[in-house]
Amino acid sequence: MSNNQSSIISLLKDRASCKGCGLASLCLPVGLVENDVDKLNAIVTRNTPYHRGDMLYNQGEAFSQIYIVKSGSVKAYYEDKDGNEHVVGFFLPGELIGLEAIHTGIHSCSAAVLETTAACEVPFEDLERLSSELPSLQHQLLRLLSREVHNDCGMVALLGNNSAEERVAAFLISLSTRFHQRGLSANEFHLSMSRAEIASFLGLAVETVSRTFSRFQEKGLLEAERKSIKILDIEALNEIGGLCASTAFQLGQKQA
Amino acid sequence: MSNNQSSIISLLKDRASCKGCGLASLCLPVGLVENDVDKLNAIVTRNTPYHRGDMLYNQGEAFSQIYIVKSGSVKAYYEDKDGNEHVVGFFLPGELIGLEAIHTGIHSCSAAVLETTAACEVPFEDLERLSSELPSLQHQLLRLLSREVHNDCGMVALLGNNSAEERVAAFLISLSTRFHQRGLSANEFHLSMSRAEIASFLGLAVETVSRTFSRFQEKGLLEAERKSIKILDIEALNEIGGLCASTAFQLGQKQA
DNA sequence: TGTTTGCATTGATGTGAATCAACCAATCTT
DNA sequence: AAGATTGGTTGATTCACATCAATGCAAACA
Numbered sequence: 001m002s003n004n005q006s007s008i009i010s011l012l013k014d015r016a017s018c019k020g021c022g023l024a025s026l027c028l029p030v031g032l033v034e035n036d037v038d039k040l041n042a043i044v045t046r047n048t049p050y051h052r053g054d055m056l057y058n059q060g061e062a063f064s065q066i067y068i069v070k071s072g073s074v075k076a077y078y079e080d081k082d083g084n085e086h087v088v089g090f091f092l093p094g095e096l097i098g099l100e101a102i103h104t105g106i107h108s109c110s111a112a113v114l115e116t117t118a119a120c121e122v123p124f125e126d127l128e129r130l131s132s133e134l135p136s137l138q139h140q141l142l143r144l145l146s147r148e149v150h151n152d153c154g155m156v157a158l159l160g161n162n163s164a165e166e167r168v169a170a171f172l173i174s175l176s177t178r179f180h181q182r183g184l185s186a187n188e189f190h191l192s193m194s195r196a197e198i199a200s201f202l203g204l205a206v207e208t209v210s211r212t213f214s215r216f217q218e219k220g221l222l223e224a225e226r227k228s229i230k231i232l233d234i235e236a237l238n239e240i241g242g243l244c245a246s247t248a249f250q251l252g253q254k255q256a
Numbered sequence: 257m258s259n260n261q262s263s264i265i266s267l268l269k270d271r272a273s274c275k276g277c278g279l280a281s282l283c284l285p286v287g288l289v290e291n292d293v294d295k296l297n298a299i300v301t302r303n304t305p306y307h308r309g310d311m312l313y314n315q316g317e318a319f320s321q322i323y324i325v326k327s328g329s330v331k332a333y334y335e336d337k338d339g340n341e342h343v344v345g346f347f348l349p350g351e352l353i354g355l356e357a358i359h360t361g362i363h364s365c366s367a368a369v370l371e372t373t374a375a376c377e378v379p380f381e382d383l384e385r386l387s388s389e390l391p392s393l394q395h396q397l398l399r400l401l402s403r404e405v406h407n408d409c410g411m412v413a414l415l416g417n418n419s420a421e422e423r424v425a426a427f428l429i430s431l432s433t434r435f436h437q438r439g440l441s442a443n444e445f446h447l448s449m450s451r452a453e454i455a456s457f458l459g460l461a462v463e464t465v466s467r468t469f470s471r472f473q474e475k476g477l478l479e480a481e482r483k484s485i486k487i488l489d490i491e492a493l494n495e496i497g498g499l500c501a502s503t504a505f506q507l508g509q510k511q512a
Numbered sequence: 513t514g515t516t517t518g519c520a521t522t523g524a525t526g527t528g529a530a531t532c533a534a535c536c537a538a539t540c541t542t
Numbered sequence: 543a544a545g546a547t548t549g550g551t552t553g554a555t556t557c558a559c560a561t562c563a564a565t566g567c568a569a570a571c572a
Contacts, residue, residue, distance in 0.1 A: 078413060081498070086417050088409045100409050102402030109409065128395060135388045142384070145401040146358030152408030153344045153356050153365065157334060159415035160459030161342050164559070195520065203416030205560050210521055226520075226568080242337070420529065451550060461530050466551055482538090482550075 017041045026094035026181065027068060028122075028144070031136040040137065043126040046070070049118050056097060056111035056119065063101035065123045069093045072117025073192040076100075077200070078109035087201040090114075090193060092178050099148050114192040159203050162241075167202040168212040169241025172222070176231060187234070191227040273297045282350035282437065283324060284378075284400070287392040296393065299382040302326070305374050312353060312367035312375065319357035321379045325349045328373025329448040332356075333456070334365035343457040346370075346449060348434050355404050370448040415459050418497075423458040424468040425497025428478070432487060443490070447483045 018029050018041040029037045049072075050056070056067050059078055067074075074091040088109060091097050101107045102124065131138040158170055180186035191198075199206045213224045221237055223230040231237065274285050274297040285293045305328075306312070312323050315334055323330075330347040344365060347353050357363045358380065387394040414426055436442035447454075455465045469480045477493055479486040487493065 076409075078409075080413075080417070084417070086413045088412050099402055100406040103399050103406050108406055128391070128398070132388060132391045132394055135384070138388055138394060139384060142397070142401065143359050145398065145405065146355055149401065149404045149408060150356040150359050150364055152405060152412060153332075153334075156344050156408060156411045156415060157336075157342045159412060160456070161336070161340070194518095200416070206519090207521080207561085208559060211559095214521075462550080463531085463552080464529055467529095470551075 016046060018044060021070070022183070023070065023094040028096075028137065028140055030140045030143075032134065032140075033136075036134050036136065039130060039134070043122060043130060045121045046118065047121065049116050050113040051116055052113060054113045054117075056113065057107050059107055059110045061107050063098060063105050063107055063124065065121050066099065066127070067097040067111065068120040068122065069095055069097065070118040070120055072119075073114045074111055074117060074119075075114055075193060075197060075201075076109050076111050085200060087193075087197050090197075090201065093182055096144055096148070099145055114197075164202075164204050164208050164212050165215070166241050167204065168198075168209060168216070169237045171198065171202060171241070172229070172231065173234070173237055173241050175229075176234065187231045189229055191229060272302060274300060277326070278439070279326065279350040284352075284393065284396055286396045286399075288390065288396075289392075292390050292392065295386060295390070299378060299386060301377045302374065303377065305372055306369040307372055308369060310369045310373075312369065313363050315363055315366045317363050319354060319361050319363055319380065321377050322355065322383070323353040323367065324376040324378065325351055325353065326374040326376055328375075329370045330367055330373060330375075331370055331449060331453060331457075332365050332367050341456060343449075343453050346453075346457065349438055352400055352404070355401055370453075420458075420460050420464050420468050421471070422497050423460065424454075424465060424472070425493045427454065427458060427497070428485070428487065429490070429493055429497050431485075432490065443487045445485055447485060 018024060018027075018037050019034065021027070021029075024030070024037070028040060032040065056074060057063075069091050071093055073093075074097055075087050076089040076091070076097065077085050077087040079085055091111075097111050097119075098107065100109065127141070131141055158167060162170070175189065175191075176186045179189045193201075195209050196206050199209045202209065204212075213222075216222050216237075217224055219236070221231070221233045223232065274280060274283075274293050275290065277283070277285075280286070280293070284296060288296065312330060313319075325347050327349055329349075330353055331343050332345040332347070332353065333341050333343040335341055347367075353367050353375075354363065356365065383397070387397055414423055418426070431445065431447075432442045435445045449457075451465050452462050455462045458465065460468075469478075472478050472493075473480055475492070477487070477489045479488065
């Protein structure tokens with residue numbers, strides 16, 4: 001085997017491990033020394049990719065592991081007694097899924113994949129054991145849980161007090177920010193979720209979301225062609241959807 | 257000093273420590289052996305009581321410790337750019353306050369006391385250090401953070417999809433459940449928050465909250481005399497506000 | 513190539529809750 | 543005790559968004 005080939009292979013191996021993962025700066029490895037990243041990597045498993053509609057877990061199932069998006073995207077939702085679906089969150093690469101279930105040991109919502117998606121799976125018992133051992137890991141795990149609390153508080157505020165335009169603007173800004181953090185364009189991106197899913201998440205009717213997109217387009221704030229979005233005036237969107245003053249919430253800003 | 261006196265004094269001491277605290281079964285000590293409860297107790301401080309309007313912390317301040325309600329109640333809220341207050345949560349005895357700030361190290365909302373309230377204060381660095389040492393403590397801390405995520409998801413669902421009546425009913429059920437868990441009556445209780453604060457939390461206008469109370473009263477579901485509430489038909493309220501099927505969210509059910 | 517299917521958009525209409533405006537009861541002020 | 547202030551309730555009106563209904567339009571399929 002040539003030197004060249006072996007270096008490519010080791011690169012690929014790295015890619016598939018926490019050490020080589022481009023998301024390490026957003027995810028659990030933050031703050032860990034290399035040796036400890038290896039220990040973390042040892043408890044992580046990576047399955048074959050999921051496809052649109054696949055479930056990571058279902059409402060009511062026992063909780064055993066958390067999931068971390070490696071590529072693609074996931075929605076969390078729950079079904080009410082009438083069978084209606086209510087989206088409670090979207091997850092992008094580097095974001096942890098299943099945290100709501102630690103408390104009871106039962107998943108209170110379901111997680112469905114929105115597009116071809118790779119996920120890392122971390123058995124929670126192992127993660128707890130390793131966190132006891134590695135204070136930095138415990139610290140980052142607590143931070144990530146806290147981030148979720150922070151984001152959800154922001155959503156509660158948004159849903160409680162803001163108009164349709166404000167909600168949609170805030171949603172787009174959130175996505176834009178998060179894509180940017182992941183090295184993608186902040187101005188042009190692809191929506192992996194349908195209008196209905198956006199509407200459900202924002203507590204609006206599909207038609208309202210659609211009309212709001214159209215209105216933003218008329219005002220020259222963005223171009224929306226089905227699922228591809230091009231933001232033309234991020235400042236104006238921020239003006240509309242910017243949640244609040246200086247120090248406060250940054251909706252869905254799920255960075256590390 | 258008589259034997260009698262000394263036993264009273266030691267009882268009072270116990271009351272003021274985690275070991276003798278009636279809330280231990282809801283709070284951080286869950287799962288700890290007696291010796292470890294002492295270690296936890298050693299890092300907790302208890303100040304003189306707070307009074308209505310006192311702040312535990314303000315939006316924008318640096319985060320250094322979490323607060324746990326010992327008696328009384330607290331609201332968390334944030335002010336938007338126009339200076340409007342938006343309540344994002346109410347906290348009862350045994351519930352942890354400030355968790356949203358672990359992530360950034362800055363409080364993204366403010367916490368104000370609603371009535372005469374005693375609180376335990378736990379420096380977060382100390383808590384992290386002790387959690388590394390005591391796996392049971394780490395476990396419970398993670399569970400409590402997860403509970404917060406769980407509850408907030410429930411609120412997102414409630415605010416996104418439910419009518420005024422459903423929101424108010426869910427709110428009352430949540431309070432009733434939580435009071436009951438704390439050894440108080442599930443049917444008769446006192447609201448420490450004003451109509452305006454309830455309205456802000458539920459994303460409604462004060463008038464709507466007031467009218468909904470009146471309507472519930474007309475239907476014979478409850479009696480509301482200013483701040484004292486007497487629930488007459490909890491089943492009916494559950495029917496209206498019960499969030500969803502079997503396994504799903506129990507809004508604000510902040511038990512351990 | 514025409515047909516089906518599943519989103520997305522647009523228009524017309526209806527409604528639940530916000531807003532505006534009194535009013536009342538309790539508490540505070542002096 | 544009279545006036546002022548605050549918190550809560552009730553009524554009238556308005557409006558933002560939901561709902562209902564039709565159409566457009568792309569990808570999937572026969």
